[in-house]
Amino acid sequence: MRKPIQLLLVACLFATFGCKQNSETTTKTENTETPGAGQSAVKDENSAPNIVQVASASKDHSTLMAAVKAGGLVDALSNAGPFTVFAPTNAAFDKLPAGTVEGLLKPESKDALVDILGYHTYLGVLKVDYMQDGQELGMVNGKKVKITKKGDKTYINGSEIITSIPTSNGIIHVIGDVLLPK
Numbered sequence: 720m721r722k723p724i725q726l727l728l729v730a731c732l733f734a735t736f737g738c739k740q741n742s743e744t745t746t747k748t749e750n751t752e753t754p755g756a757g758q759s760a761v762k763d764e765n766s767a768p769n770i771v772q773v774a775s776a777s778k779d780h781s782t783l784m785a786a787v788k789a790g791g792l793v794d795a796l797s798n799a800g801p802f803t804v805f806a807p808t809n810a811a812f813d814k815l816p817a818g819t820v821e822g823l824l825k826p827e828s829k830d831a832l833v834d835i836l837g838y839h840t841y842l843g844v845l846k847v848d849y850m851q852d853g854q855e856l857g858m859v860n861g862k863k864v865k866i867t868k869k870g871d872k873t874y875i876n877g878s879e880i881i882t883s884i885p886t887s888n889g890i891i892h893v894i895g896d897v898l899l900p901k
Contacts, residue, residue: 767886769796769800769887769888769889770796770797770800770802770804770886770891771784771787771793772797772886773884773886774787774806774891779810779893780806780808781809782807782812782820783806783807783808783809783812785824786820786823786824786832786836787836789823789824789826789829789832790829790833790836791829791833792833792836796840796888797888798888799888800844800888800889801842801889801890802840802841802842802843802844802888802889802890803840803843803844803845803889803891803892804839804840804841804889804890805839805841805875805878805880805892805894805898806891806892806893807878807894807895807896807897808881810895811878811894811895811896811897812897814897815897823835833860834860834900835897835898835899835900837858837859837860837861838858838859838862838898838900839858839898840858840859840860841856841858842859844889845890845892846883846890847873847880847883847892850866850868851866851868852867853865853866853867854866856875860900862900862901864876864898875892875894875898876896876898877896878894878896878898879894879895880893881893881895
């Protein structure tokens with residue numbers, strides 16, 4: 720009777736230590752982030768894409784992504800959030816006076832660029848269905864935007880929300896204008 724119990728205990732010990740060793744190995748091989756790099760450096764091909772990954776994959780948001788990179792905000796917008804980003808299209812940036820975008824992308828304009836990008840970002844997830852006519856939202860840069868509803872269309876500071884894209888760390892509302900802080 721003692722021998723089967725001893726064998727069972729030995730088998731349990733091997734199973735326990737064997738599983739522990741495998742889980743440590745798995746953890747080490749799955750963690751591919753670069754030491755000292757931010758959240759954007761984490762490679763995860765199993766989870767839904769975050770705001771930065773979705774916007775980066777969009778041919779209509781290359782100017783926005785250039786601005787996010789120049790503003791040093793890639794890691795911030797890759798974090799857990801949740802965030803609501805009102806994302807101007809490339810055509811929206813094209814509406815700005817000539818040279819505006821190029822000027823904002825210069826290192827000496829980083830503060831102004833971050834202020835403008837902060838005016839497009841809200842902390843939390845705001846679905847269009849939850850937005851109300853006349854509602855004011857406090858944006859990341861500390862300034863407010865105004866929501867307007869006309870029929871089934873929703874506008875932010877007069878710019879129509881064209882479409883909404885849920886992401887793993889929030890939601891992107893595509894808009895046709897660049898919002899400029901007042």
